[in-house]
Amino acid sequence: MIFIKILAGLVVVGVISATAWIVLHAKQTMTAPQVEQERVSAMLEAAEMPDLEPGERAFQKAHELIAMGRAGEAKEKLLYLVNFYPGSSSAPQARRILGEMNMDDLLSTEHMAGKTTHTVKRGESFVSIANASKSNLDCLMHLNGLLDLNRLRPGDELVVMPLNLRVTVDPGKKTLTLWDGGRFVKEYGLLAAEKAGAGLRTTIDNKAGVAGERRVQAGTEGYREARKRITLAKAGLAIGEMVAGEKSGRGFFLSGPDMEELALVLRPGNEVEILAKAP
Numbered sequence: 001m002i003f004i005k006i007l008a009g010l011v012v013v014g015v016i017s018a019t020a021w022i023v024l025h026a027k028q029t030m031t032a033p034q035v036e037q038e039r040v041s042a043m044l045e046a047a048e049m050p051d052l053e054p055g056e057r058a059f060q061k062a063h064e065l066i067a068m069g070r071a072g073e074a075k076e077k078l079l080y081l082v083n084f085y086p087g088s089s090s091a092p093q094a095r096r097i098l099g100e101m102n103m104d105d106l107l108s109t110e111h112m113a114g115k116t117t118h119t120v121k122r123g124e125s126f127v128s129i130a131n132a133s134k135s136n137l138d139c140l141m142h143l144n145g146l147l148d149l150n151r152l153r154p155g156d157e158l159v160v161m162p163l164n165l166r167v168t169v170d171p172g173k174k175t176l177t178l179w180d181g182g183r184f185v186k187e188y189g190l191l192a193a194e195k196a197g198a199g200l201r202t203t204i205d206n207k208a209g210v211a212g213e214r215r216v217q218a219g220t221e222g223y224r225e226a227r228k229r230i231t232l233a234k235a236g237l238a239i240g241e242m243v244a245g246e247k248s249g250r251g252f253f254l255s256g257p258d259m260e261e262l263a264l265v266l267r268p269g270n271e272v273e274i275l276a277k278a279p
Contacts, residue, residue: 055081055088062094075101082184099186106185107264109143109159120156126219133160136207136267137218149219166271167239169252171198176239176252178265188262191242192253199276202234204268210240227256228263232272 058081065074078098081088088094105111118129126149130140137149143159165185168177171193178185209216209226216223230239235250239262242253254262 053085053088055085056090058085059088059090059094062097071101079184095184095187098184102185103261103265106161107139107142112159115143115159115161118158118160120152120154120158122154124152124154126152129158129160134162134164134267134269135160136163136264138264139163139267141219142264163265163267163270165265167204167266167273169193169239169272169274171252171274172277176254176262188254188258190252190254193251194253195250197235197237197250198274200234200237200274202232202237202272202274204230204266204270204272205233206231206268207263207266228259230262230266237274 058077062074062077062081065071065077075098078094078101081091081094082098085091105113109115116133118133120129126137126140129135130137139161140146140158141149143161164180166179166181168179169175169190170177171190174190174193176188176190178187207218207228207230209218209223210229211222211226214222216226227241227243229241232238232251238249238251239259240251240253241256241259
C-alpha cells in the first residue's frame with residue numbers, strides 16, 4: 001500500500017511538472033513576437049544608429065517601419081530622405097519605394113484622400129464629369145472599375161479625383177518626375193530624350209492612344225490596347241512609349257507600363273517643365 005501511494009505521488013508530481021512546462025513554453029511562444037516588436041520599436045526610437053549617415057539612417061528606419069506594417073511612418077522617413085538628403089546613396093531607391101507607395105494611394109479607392117464621390121445628374125456624361133472634376137476618362141474608369149463607358153444613369157455614384165499634378169523632365173538625368181504642388185509623387189526613368197527642348201515651360205495639350213498610324217481617343221474602341229502618347233503644347237514635343245525598331249521623334253520616351261500609368265494620372269492642362277541640361 002505504501003508503495004502504491006509513493007507511485008501515485010510521483011505521477012501527480014510528474015503531471016504538475018509537465019503542465020508547468022507546457023504553460024511556460026506557450027507563454028514564451030506567445031510573447032516572443034511582442035518582445036521582438038518592442039525591441040524593433042526601441043531601436044527605431046533610439047537617438048543614434050551608429051556608423052550610418054543621416055540619409056542612410058532614415059532609409060534603414062523606413063525599412064524597419066515597412067516590415068512592422070507602419071506604412072505611414074515609413075513614407076515620412078522616405079520623404080525626409082528624398083527632400084533633405086537627395087545625394088544619399090539610398091536616395092534613388094528611396095524615391096522608387098516612395099513613388100510606388102504614393103501611386104498605390106493615388107490609384108486606390110481604399111485610400112480616399114483627395115477623392116470625392118460624385119452623384120450623377122440627368123444630362124451628365126462620363127466626359128462632362130471627368131472635365132468638371134479636372135480628371136480624365138482613364139482615371140475615372142480605373143477608380144470605378146469600368147471596362148466601358150456605355151452605362152450611366154442619374155443617381156449612379158462615381159469616385160472622382162482631380163488630377164493637378166505637374167511634371168518635371170530632366171533630360172540630363174533622364175528622369176520624369178511627378179509633383180503634387182511641392183510634394184514628390186513619383187520618378188520615372190526615361191529610355192530616350194530626343195531633341196528635348198531643354199529649358200522650356202509648357203502644358204499637356206492632348207492625350208491619346210496610337211494604334212499603328214491611327215490615333216485613338218480615350219473611351220473609344222481600341223484605346224485600351226493602344227500605345228499611349230501625350231502631346232505637349234509647345235515645340236512639337238511628346239511623351240510616349242519607346243518601341244524597339246521605331247523612330248522615336250521629338251520628345252521623351254518611357255517603357256509601356258510607365259506610359260500606361262502616366263495616362264491614368266495626367267490630363268490636358270497639367271504643367272510641364274523641361275529642365276536645361278547642366279553645362
